[in-house]
Amino acid sequence: MTVGSVLVTGGTGYIGSFTALALLEADYKVVIVDNLYNSSAEVLNRIELICGKRPEYYQCDITDEKKLDEVFAAHSDIDNVIHFAALKAVGESGEKPLDYYHVNVYGTLCLLRSMKKHHVTNIVFSSSATVYGDATRFPNMIPIPEECPLGPTNPYGNTKFCVETMITDHINAERYNAQKAGKSEEEFNGALLRYFNPAGSHPSGIMGEDPQGVPYNLLPLLAQVAVGKREKLLVFGDDYNSKDGTAIRDYIHILDLARGHLIALNHLRDHHPGVRAWNLGTGKGSTVYDMVNAFSTAVGRDLKYEVAPRRQGDVLDLTANPTRANKELGWKAEFTLEDACADLWRWTENNPQGYRQDPPKEFLEKLKAQK
C-alpha cells in the first residue's frame, strides 16, 4: 500500500536520491525525472539495494514542459512534487547566470505549469540558505531564523530567491482563485526548504554524493584530498571574524535532510499551511577548520590544506535557527558531524569512482544478509 505518489525532480542527484529513498521507505510511490547532467542513473540500483524498492525513472530535462506533461499524464496518481532539479554551482553562476535563470527559474515555471495542467497541488521546493545572503548585516539574525530579510549575494542565490517568490505567488493565486470559485483552497500548498550544508552519506557505504567534475563543496573536496585525487584543500579566507578566521557553516547529515523533506511533505498533506518556509539545519555552526579536523579524525590522518583569498559572494556565517522546523514539523537533526564524516569516509574509501564502479562486494553481501 502506498500512502501517496511523488514526482521527484532531480531525483538522481545527491539530496534528491536520499529523499527518494526516504519516501520509498515511508511507502510513497516515487517517480523521478532527471537529465543526468550532474548525476548517474546507477543511484537507482543503490536505492533498490538499500530498500528493496525502485523508483520509476524518466530521463527528462526540467525545461522540457512537453515531456513533463507526458510523465504526469502517464502517472495520474502523482499528487505531490519535490523539486530538486537545478544548477547549483555558486561560482559558475557568476559566469553563466543566464543558464541558471534558464534551468532554475524557467525550469520551475515549466514544472508549475505542468503541475497545474495535471492538477498536482503540493510542492516541496529545494531552496537554500543562500537566499539569506549575509545575515550578519542585521542585528540578532545569527543563527538565522526564517524571518531574516532575504538578500542573496550571487546569481545562484538570486535564482533560488526568485523561485521561492514564484512558488509563493502561484500557490497564493491558486488559493485565491479556488476561494473565488467557491472551492476549497486547502489542497494548494508549498514548502520552501532552506537548507544549510548537506553532508555525509548512507551508512551502508553504497550511496553518497558523486559530483561530476570539480566538486563545489567543502566535504567532497576534502574527500578528494583524502583519496589522493586532489593535492590539498583550498581554504577560501582565514580572515573572517570567527574563532579561527574561517567561515562558519551549518553541516547537516544527508539522512536528516532527506527525512526533513519527507516530514515537510507529510505536513503539507496533513495541515494545508499554504506556502511556508522552513530552515533545515542543525543550529550548530562549524568553521572550515572544524570540518578539516573532524574529517581528518574520521580518515585517521591529517589532510593538507592551503589558505586562499575569500571567494566573491561568500559570507561569514550561515548557521540555521531551526526552531520553526523543530516546532511546526516536529523535525530535528539527529546525526552528528562525526556521523557525517565517518559515513562520508566509508563511502569515499570504498567508492573512489563514485557510481562509476560497482559497490564493494562486502557491502552487497552485508545488505543481502540483512534481508
Next chain:
Amino acid sequence: MTVGSVLVTGGTGYIGSFTALALLEADYKVVIVDNLYNSSAEVLNRIELICGKRPEYYQCDITDEKKLDEVFAAHSDIDNVIHFAALKAVGESGEKPLDYYHVNVYGTLCLLRSMKKHHVTNIVFSSSATVYGDATRFPNMIPIPEECPLGPTNPYGNTKFCVETMITDHINAERYNAQKAGKSEEEFNGALLRYFNPAGSHPSGIMGEDPQGVPYNLLPLLAQVAVGKREKLLVFGDDYNSKDGTAIRDYIHILDLARGHLIALNHLRDHHPGVRAWNLGTGKGSTVYDMVNAFSTAVGRDLKYEVAPRRQGDVLDLTANPTRANKELGWKAEFTLEDACADLWRWTENNPQGYRQDPPKEFLEKLKAQK
C-alpha cells in the same frame, strides 16, 4: 545621420511609443518588436505624423527567441535595447502569476540571450517603483531613494524585481568574463529605470495611452469617466494616512519619462557605468483626490467618484526621490501635473476610440502646417 540603433521591445505600448518617438527625434534609428497584445500598430502612423520618421516594426512576442534572433540578424547595426515588453496589470498578476513570470521573466531571458548571441551590450530596462513595495515600513525612505531596500508586494512587482536581478547578474557576468579574457568591460551596461506613475499624452493630441479592455491606472480611468464610458471612478481606500486619506503617487508626464529613457541610454553609451538604477519621478506626491481635482479642472466639470475598499498590494506612498537621476543623468521632470491633465484631456476628447479611429482632421492639418 543616425547616432545609433535601438531595438525597442513593447514599442507600440504607451511608454514604448513615446520613447520610440523621443529616440527618432534624437536621430536614433528605431526598430520595434511588439506582439500588439495591449497596443495598436496605428501608433506607428502617429509617430510618423509627429516627427516625420517611422520606426521599423516587427510583430514578435518577446518569448519567441528565434524571431528575436531573426530581427537582430536583419539589423546588425542594433547596438542597444530598450525593453518595455511585459504584462503590467497588478491585479491580474495576483490571479495569473505564471503568465507574468512567463512574459516578464522568461521573455527577458530570451531577450538577453538573443542580445548576447548578436553582441548587443546595452540595455535600458523598464522597471517600476513597485519594486520598492511599501517604503513607509522604513524610516526616512519617503520620498524613495534608489537605496531603499526592495520588497515588492504583488506578483507583477516580483517579476520586475526578478528581471532587475537577472539583468544585473548578466551584465556583471559579461563584464567579469570580458575582464578575464583581457577585453574591455566598458561596453556592457544596463539601466534599471524605476518609474513612478506615467501620465499625460502628446501635446499634438494625436498620441496617448490607449489601453485595451479595462484600464489599470487612475488617469485613464478618470478619462473614461470624463467621456462617459464609465459611470464613476472607484477610489480604492480613503483611510490611508495621507492628508485626505487617499493613496499618494508621483505622476510624471509621459514626455519627461520618454526623455528619461533617451538620456539614460545616452549615459550608458557615454559613461559605461555598468548596471545602475535610476528613479524617474518628479519628487512630488499627489493623492487620488488631488488627481481627481486636477483632471476635473482640465475637463471643466466635476467627475463622479466613489470610495471602495483598498486593493491588496497597494501601498500608502510611492513618491520618488529623483536626486540620483537629477545629478547623474542631468535629467529632471519639466512638465507639471496640469500639463499632463490638459494633454490627456485633449487626447481623450478628440480620440475617444483611441487608435481605433482616425485622428481629428484639424490636428492633421495643424501638423502639416508646421512642416
